Amino acid sequence: MATDLGVARDAAPEHTVAPDPAALQRILDGKYAEVRDLVRRNLVEHADLLGEVDDLDRETYRDRVLAIVQQVAATGQTGFGFPEEHGGGGDIGASIAAFETLAFGDLSVLVKVGVQFGLFGGAVLQLGTQRHHAAYLPGIIDGTILGSFAMTESGHGSNVQALATTATYDVATDEFVVETPHDAARKDYIGNAARHGELAVVFAQLHIGGESQGVHAFIVPIRVRDDAGELVPAPGVRIEDCGHKMGLQGVDNGRLWFDGVRIPRENLLDRFATVSPAGVYSSEIESPGRRFFTTIGTLVQGRVSVGGAGINAAKVAMVLAVRYAERRRQFEATGEQEELLLDYGQHQRRLLPLLAQTYALHVAQEDLAAELHAVFSGEKTDGRSRRALESHAAGLKAVGTWHATRTIQECREACGGAGYLSASRFAALKADTDVFTTFEGDNHVLLQLVAKGLLTDYAGDFQDADQFEMVKLVAGIALDEIVKRTRAHQLLDRVRDLLPTGAEGEDEAGLLDTDYQLAMLRYREEQVISSAARRLKRGVDSGMNPGAVFSQVQPHVIAAARAHMDRVVQEAFVARVAGLEDGPEKRALGLLVDLNALRMIEADRAWFMESGRMSAARSKAVRREVDALCRRVRPIARQLVDAFGVPEEVLRAPDLLGPVVTAGDPPAVGHEPGHHTQGETAERVAESA
Known part of the structure; x- marks a missing residue:
């Protein structure tokens, strides 16, 4: 069956009209445009943090991040995914849209939000039952109950089934006893643990009567208030700061040890399995393997969120690099005036295929978020839909975060020395997103x-x-x-x-x-x-x-x-x-569809040739077409990145976005150098084609 984009690809280039960035943004923002705009307004309100980070000591930075997270929680943007009866918005799709848009700003704030509302709150919501929801969700949603997600151990990360922490049921006291049996079983890299967390959802091997029932989740207090009202480690809990990291210094990652910590039986998050006062274990899911995969599968929202955050962080890098390349001139390539960076073919090759991929990943991420909403809202209840969601989320998280790492690096290099300055945001973008490739599971x-x-x-x-x-x-x-x-x-x-x-x-x-x-x-x-x-x-x-x-x-x-x-x-x-309806926006996106497809085919030309699906001549033709598409995208690159809707206040890169003027080359009156009017853009489209 033919796939018709409805785009006249062979239309005369002089008929090409530049897309409207606002119209493109409406396409990208989709059904959650109001949610995304709320987050953008909140980002602008707290944008000063981006310029102050380098001057803050670690503890002050962490406390500032916590204050912002709690202020943002008061607006409702962090509660969209929780049930309405507990103060949430009842819309997981809106929650994903809000979270990934938050990646335009300080990423320590983003990760703190992810830990508190996505991991900790999500575990209570998805693994707990009504009594847990009533007791904890209102405080989690408004940020007054701060918690951690304690799954990873020093000795076990991806292999969750082999975690060594134990929770042994004591029938005499109706309690679970949580124990760290050896140092490799310490809970490691736990966000919200080193400074602010009061509770933790702890994943541990459930032992009853000398028999293991596999990994289950428990709510464990990790801090209590002393007589002076100060938070101190709970009895039997040892807390250690993970120390200085490559990035995300505003997130208080810590290590946790448990030495005979006793918790009530009711602290077992028992959606999928229960333990009676007499110590009888029961579950509607008979297979231990299926029970485990079902438990872990409910936490898929974290992977969806991290992948979306990576894609949106890549957008910030693309905005900075494309706008700089439309202002910075270098060498006299075609005449007396020095050439704009983005007019060079190699510069187009470096940036514009990545721009096409960013758009493609954004669309795929939207589809994934819709899948998540359908499954978690009960619109789709079959097991195949849930398994497809888990697979799709794992794959898109991997490709999305790898794309962020590659794009941010390429964009930094494309901005030369100006991109190396901390004020240009690339230092923070690189350092803070690097861990995304191992957050929520190693990509491989x-x-x-x-x-x-x-x-x-x-x-x-x-x-x-x-x-x-x-x-x-x-x-x-x-x-x-x-x-x-x-x-x-x-x-x-x-x-x-x-x-x-x-x-x-x-x-x-x-x-x-x-x-x-x-x-x-x-x-x-x-x-x-x-x-x-x-x-x-x-x-x-x-x-x-x-x-x-x-x-x-x-x-x-x-x-x-x-x-x-x-x-x-x-x-x-x-x-x-x-x-989409036909128009300049659809035609612009049609160019990106072609560029993204041929980018992938070109990248794997060797495989296609080895497999007999491409001749040497055809391979060269693919390369030439990618070059041609880059030339056609170049005149509208500014509109394409403006459509991401990254607020000016959070870009904060004066050396990249401020005027770059060479001697004898004053900026034109009426618009910024390199920022063309629609008429000028149409002329450049015709020239480049």
Whole structure:
């Protein structure tokens, strides 16, 4: 079925009209435009913090961040995702929109909000029952009950099932006894723990009568007030500051140890399992593996939030770099006047494909947030929808945060020495987002989760399967069945049909066909998944241990997940643009659809050539088309970044955004250097094309 963007790609360039940034912003902000605007106003109100951070000592910075978080909570923006009966807004989609928009500002504030309302509050909401909601949610929502999310241990991060902290039920006192058995079991990197947290949701192995029931979550007080009213560590709780970090100095990360800490039986968050006063354990989910995955799956909102925050932090970097490149001149390339940086082909190549990818990821993130809302609001109740959500969230968190890391670095370099100044925000953006690639799970581990879903689809629904069981499941399928179940052989003919003359073309014809672009991405995905499955099967069939097989094939497994996410993101982008009304905004976004697709195909040209899907001549044609698309996007780059709606007050980069004037080159009257009027932009579109 043809995918029609409704964009006349071969229209005469002189007919191109620049998009309206405000109209583009309305498209990007979507149904939660009012929510995003509320956050923008709050960011402007507290923007002074961005200019003061370097002069604040750590504890003052942390207290300022806490004060801002509590002030923001009073506006209601941090409570959108909680039930209305407890003072929230009852809209998880709005909560995600608010959180990711907060990434335009100080990221310590963002992470503090994420810990308090997303991780701590989300765990109480999703894992607790009505009594926990009534007791804790109102205070969590208004910021008067401060808490931590104590899952990660020094010895165990991603492998949550192997956590060593214990919670042993004492039937004589109707209490759980929480214990840190050894130093590797200390809870580590815990936000809100070193200074401000009073409670923690602690994940621990539940022991009853000498038998382990697996990992469960408990509410544990970590601080109490002494006779003078000061907060001090609770009895049996040892707290240590993690110390100076690469970034996020405004977040009080700490370490926690528990030495025989007693908590009431009611402090077990018992949505999925209960313990009676007599010590009888019961759960509606009989399988321990499924129970664990169900418990962890309810916390997927954290991954969705972190991925969205990374994408929005990348937007800030894009705004700074593009606007600087439209003002800064360097060398006399075409005449007596020095050339603007963004008029150089290499500078366009550095920035504009990343801009296209940022737009594509934004759209995919919106779709993911809508999935989350549908599942958590009860609109979708089937298990397949929840598992699809978990996989989608893991994959987009990985690609979104990696994109942030790469984009911020490239944009910093593109701004030269001016970008190296702390006042230009890149220092904070780089330092504060670097941990996003390991927040909420290491990105490579998350891609393994995505790949597990792709591979076990070959053998049916095996949600409980760990990676080694997955290997054995795949190995149990006949090789010809693996080939049969892949769509790659079907896509092969479709790709050929889309190429000029039904074979490998020697020029640019057909490269801007959306069906061709998607078919290439789908073909690669199916081939890589099939290849990974065949490698897993051959390894087990040869007598290798499943664990050794998985380790050996792991790079192919992760490549399959990456290819899958490339396709998912591009399909989302295509669908969104195809649904817009025709006009300058749709045509501008159509250029970005093409640029993002060909960017991915170009980046993996070697694979396509090895697989016989691209000739050397076609490969060169792809490269030329990416260059041409960059030239066509260049005149509207300013409008495209303005559409992100990053408030001027939070950009705070005078050396990047202030006037950059060379001798004998005064700024034009009426508008900033490099900031073209709509008429001028249309002329530049015609010239560049």
